[in-house]
Amino acid sequence: MRTRFTGRHAKFAIAATAALLAATPSSSQTVSDNAVPQAGLNIPEQLTIFGEDNPNVRRATAIVNGDIITGTDVSQRLALIVTANGGTVSKEEEDRLRLQVLRNLIDETLQIQEAEANEITISQAEIDQTFNQVVQQNFRRDLNSIEPYLRRNGSSTYTLKQQIKGELAWSRLLRRNIQPFINVGDEEVNAIIERLNASKGTTEYRIGEIYMSAAPEAAEQVASNMRQILDQIRQGGSFVAYARQFSEASTAVTGGDLGWVRPVQLPQSLADAAAQMQIGQVVGPVQVPGGFSILYLIDQRQILTADPRNAVLSLKQLAIGFPPGTTEAQATSRAAEFATATQNIKGCGAANEIAANIGASVVDNDQVRLKDLPGPLQSTIANLQIGQASQPFGSVTDGVRVLILCGRDDPQTATAPSFDKIMSDLENERINKRAQIYLRDLRRDAIIEYN
Template sequence: MRSNRLSSTITRTAIVMGCIATIAAGATAQVPDEPSAGGANAPLNIPANPTIFGKSDPNNRRATAIVNGEIITGTDIEQRLALIIAASGGKIAPDEIDRLRLQVLRNLIDETLQIQEAKAATIDVGDDEVQQTFDRVAQQNFQKDPATLEKYLIGLGSSSASLKRQIKGELAWQRLLRRNVQPFVNVSEGEVHEMMDRLKAAKGTEEYRLGEIFLAANSETRTQVSANAQKIVEQIKKGGSFVAYARQYSEASTAAVGGDLGWIRLAQLPTELSTAAAGLQPGQLVGPVEIPGGFSILYLIDKRQVLTADPRDALLALKQISISFPKETTKDQATARAASFASAVKEMKGCGDADKAAQAIGATVVANDQIKARDLPGPLQETLLKLSIGETTPPFGSIEDGVRVLMLCGRDDPQVASGPSFDEMMSQMQDDRVNKRAQTYLRDLRRDAVIEYN
C-alpha cells in the first residue's frame, strides 16, 4: 500500500520531473456535481448569449502577478516552465508553450497562497529543512549530488531556487493541513469495516490503477476545452509525460500527484469512463472522453485482481546468456551468428550447465535471483511466466546491443494478497477526506485573494 500522502514530500516534489507517485486505493475520478435544474449559473443569472464589450482577453497578457502583495516575476514563470518542459522530454509544440505558461502561473499563485496561509498560521518552513529535502531529492530521484543537480537545473533554464520554492510550498501546505484539517477529519470503525467487507466481496474482480487528466467545461467552453484536451493527448502520445501534463493541466484534486487515481474498480467511475477504460492495457491512453462537467483523459498504469495473487509479483532467479557482435559485423553475419547461438542454447542442460556451455561458445553469463516479473518488459513477462526451470526465452536483441536469452533458474510465487489492514484502510480513508477538504480550503484562499496582473 502507498505511504501516507501527507508525509510523501520527496516523492511529490519529484513529480514535476516526471516521477509517478501513488495515492489512496479506492480514490475516485474528480467529477463536478451535475448542474441543478436551473443551470450551473442560475444564481448568477448570466444570459445565454452575452455581448462582450471591449477587447480584453484574459489569456493574452504578460505572465506576472502580485498575490496579496507578493510578486510572481516572469523569471519565476520561465524557470518553473523549464522544469515542466524537461519532464516532457522537451516534446512540447510551440503553440502549447503559451497555454502551459498560463497554467504555470496559476500553479504559482496557488503555491504562493499556500505559503502565505501557512505563514499566517505561524507555520514556518526553514531554509535548512528545505535544503535537506532538496539534497534527498537530488540523491533519490536524480542520482546526483546537490551541486550537480543545481548545475543540471541551470542547464535546463531553471534553477535550484525554483525547485526549492516548490519544496517549501509543499512542506508548508502539508504542515498546515496536518494542523487545520487533519484533526477534524474522522472515519468511524464501522465505516472501515464496511469498506473492508466490500473489498472482500469483490475478491477476484479486476482493479485498475488509472491516471486521469480532467478538464472542466460547460456548454459555452465545450468546443475549446475539447480541442485543448485533444492537443494534450497528442503531446503525450508523442512522448510527453502524462504525470507532468496532469500536474499542470488537470483540474481534479489528483493533479498534485500526477493524476494518479490509485487502485479502483471500474464500477466506481462514471459510465463513460468505465466503458472507455475497460479495453485498455497497461501503458495505453484513451480520451478525451466527455463526461458531465467536462472531459477526461485516462492512462492505464496497471491492473490486477482484488485480493488475488498477481503472477507478475513472482520473484525470479534468472541467468542472462548473451553474445555481442564486432562493429564491422554485417546483418547477414549477425543473423547467422544468432542462429548458431540459439541452437547452442537449446542444447544447454539447465542452469547448472549454463556457465560451462556459454564459455564454450564465447557467450557471457550474468545471474540475478531477485527480479520481479513485473519489472521486466511486458512481452518478456508473459514468456518467462510460462517457462519451466531450465528453459530459456527465444533470443532477442540487435546488432548494436548483441543477442541474449534469459534462462529461468527459479521462481518464488507470490502469496495470496490479504488486502490492507484495518489501520491501513482507515489511513487511506482519512487521507481521501483530508484531500477533499484541502481542495475546498485552497478554493477559499483563491476566492479571498487580492491578485493584480501585469
C-alpha cells in the first residue's frame, strides 16, 4: 500500500509559463478573460501588459546562483527525452519541451547546489551504477554502444549522468535534513492495517501518473500541453521517460509509479477514471485539485485476496512454421490440420509424440506466471484443465502454436503489508511533502539570470 499524495515537488512554475505561452505578442495587450485573481495578490480582472511578451525570442540559457545552464545543456537534455520516446516529435512539441527542459534543469541545479552546501557528495561509482541500470532498462542497450548512440541523436552520456546525479543528491539531502525529523506512531500504522482488513476483497490499482500544476488562468494551456504529451505516449513514447522529465509529483524519479493505491486514497476524479480503465490504458488529462494528471493503469488486484493471475504454470508449447511464399489459404489449411492434431492430445505425456508426427517443435517452461502471458491468452489458459491444449494462435509470418497446460500452482492467500512496510510508506509520504516545501524555498531564494 502506498499513499496517493506523496508530495508534489514541482519542477518549476509551469502555470506562469503556460500563461505566457497563451498570450498573443503585441506592444500593448489588454486582457479581459474574467480570470479569478490569485488570493492575496489583488490582481485586477482588467489589465494591460506593456511591452513585448514573446517567449520565442528568449534564449534557452540561464545562470542559477552563479552556475551556468548553457544552450548545449538544454539541447542535449531535450535530445535525450526525444530519443527515449521514439526519436521524433513535431517542431511545436519540441519548442514546448525545450521550455520545460530549462525549468527542469533549473530545479536540478538548485538541488545539486543545496546538496553541496550541506557537504553531500555523490561518488562517480554511485552515478555509474544507476546509469548502467537506466541504460539497460530505458534504452535496451549495452554500455559500449550507448555513448555513440546518444551522440548520433544529439545527446550524451554526460547529460544523463548529470540528471542521475541530481536525483541521487536530492534524495540523500532529504534523508539527512528531513527524514530524521519525521515521526510515525505505531497507532497510525495499526489503524491502516485495520482499514486494510476491513477493505478485503475491494479493488486497488497500481497507477502511473504524470502531474502538472495549473493556476486557474493557465488551466487551458496546461491541459493542452498534457494532451500533446498524451499523444506522444499513445504514439509509442515512453510513459516512464515523460514522467521522469515532466511530472511535478515527487514520484517522477520512479517514472510516475504511485504503487498500489485504493480509490479512497485518490482524488475523486482519478478514482473515477481508474475504475473505467483497462490494464495498459493511458488516459488524460484528468483535472485534479491544483492541476491535471495523465494516468497509466499498470495493474489492478483485490485487496488481501489472492490474485489468480499470479498462478505459476507449467506449459508445453507446440509450434509449426510456414516456408516463405506460403499463401493465406495454404497456411489456413495447415493450421486446421495442426489444430485437429493438437486438440486430440491427452495430457503432456503424449505431446512430444504427436509433435514428432506432425513436424512441430516443442518448448517446455515450468515457471510461467499467468499474468505474464499476453492479455488475450490469459483468459483462455486460465480456463484450461491439466493436459488440455489451447486453441491455435499465430500468423503466417510467425507460425502457429498451441500451449498445453501441464501443471498449475495457484497463489497463496494474500496478506496485509508488513508493519514495517506501512510505516516506511507513511514516512516517505511525509518526507515528500516536506520536499515540496524545501524546493519551493530554494526557488524563492535563488538568483536566476536569463540570457
